[in-house]
Amino acid sequence: xxxxxxxxxxxxxxxxxxxxxxxxxxxxxxxxxxxxxxxxxxxxxxxxxxxxxxxxxxxxxxxxxxxxxxxxxxxxxxxxxxxxxxxxxxxxxxxxxxxxxxxxxxxxxxxxxxxxxxxxxxxxxxxxxxxxxxxxxxxxxxxxxxxxxxxxxxxxxxxxxxxxxxxxxxxxxxxxxxxxxxxxxxxxxxxxxxxxxxxxxxxxxxxxxxxxxxxxxxxxxxxxxxxxxxxxxxxxxxx
Numbered sequence: 001x002x003x004x005x006x007x008x009x010x011x012x013x014x015x016x017x018x019x020x021x022x023x024x025x026x027x028x029x030x031x032x033x034x035x036x037x038x039x040x041x042x043x044x045x046x047x048x049x050x051x052x053x054x055x056x057x058x059x060x061x062x063x064x065x066x067x068x069x070x071x072x073x074x075x076x077x078x079x080x081x082x083x084x085x086x087x088x089x090x091x092x093x094x095x096x097x098x099x100x101x102x103x104x105x106x107x108x109x110x111x112x113x114x115x116x117x118x119x120x121x122x123x124x125x126x127x128x129x130x131x132x133x134x135x136x137x138x139x140x141x142x143x144x145x146x147x148x149x150x151x152x153x154x155x156x157x158x159x160x161x162x163x164x165x166x167x168x169x170x171x172x173x174x175x176x177x178x179x180x181x182x183x184x185x186x187x188x189x190x191x192x193x194x195x196x197x198x199x200x201x202x203x204x205x206x207x208x209x210x211x212x213x214x215x216x217x218x219x220x221x222x223x224x225x226x227x228x229x230x231x232x233x234x235x236x237x238x239x
Contacts, residue, residue, distance in 0.1 A: 050080050050108045059115040062097040062141050071095050072103075074111050083111060096140040121167040122184070123152040135171060137164025153184035165189050165207035172210035174218040177202075205231025 055074050057065035072088045085103040092101045092113060100116040118140045120132035130152060132141040137160045146152055151173075153166050166186050173181065173194075180196045187193075194202040194217070202217050204210075213230045220228050225238035 051077050052080050052083060052109055052111055053077075054110045056106070056110055056112045057115070058112070059117065062117055063095050063115070067095065068092055068098075068113055068115060072111075072113055080105050080107065080109060080111070085111075088113070096138070099134070120147060120150055122170045123147055123150055124155050124158070124163070125152045125183070126154075131158075133163050133167055135164075135167050137161065137167055139163065151178070151181055151184065153186060155186045156188055162186055162189055166192060168207040169194075169204055169210050172214045174214045176218045176221065177214060180221070199226065201227050203227070203229040203231050209233055 052074060053076065055069050055072065055076075057068045060068055071092050071094065073091055074083060074088055083105070085105070088111065089101040089103045092098060092103070092115060095115075097117045098115050099118040102114045104112045104114075106112045118132075118134040118138060120141070121135050123130040123132055123146060124139060125131075125146075129142050129144045130146050131139040132143070132147065132150075133139050139158065151170050153170075155162055155166065166184060169192055170184065177194065177196075180200075182195045182197055185193045185195060190206045192204040192207065194204060196202065204213060204217075212233045216233045216236050217228060217230045220230070220236055220238055223238045227239050229237045
């Protein structure tokens, strides 16, 4: 007898319908996801729902929060995602007392600006007052009175290199020297002098090898003299 022939058209049709149903579901989900992404992108990039309505400032001291906001010029009402954070930071960095700036988005509607201000290494004294100078030689603040516990200097110019060299010298001074320091004088990059108490002077020369010069000058103070020369720290003199 011949083998019975099975009718396979039913199962095949069921599988085909099931596959078409899955395809329709996948297509519908993909369309829904695309729509949601488009709506989300519109809300984030162009809608006023996430527009900037507040600028928060942290770390301001010498400059006020209002001065930072004014310098930042954050476009209020602009979608937060569209704000150019780099441009905002660059504008704030132009404020003299500001050393570093960090600008972030704080969702949904806030721009956060954190500033780190410069720290004075010493002060330059002139007829206008005392100008605070940081380690990089930037003068960033002026006061009528001297800042307590901060060395001051007389400089021939306000050239950045000279101001930076004096900062280097000041930063390397031994506590013993600092305690006896009255002020510094800088006629040029190679003519920096420490003026100590009791009208004593230390010819420092340039800012090169300031660490070694500080050690040598501190040791030489044991020798009674009015003038010390450590401009060549391996061949110092005292008289």
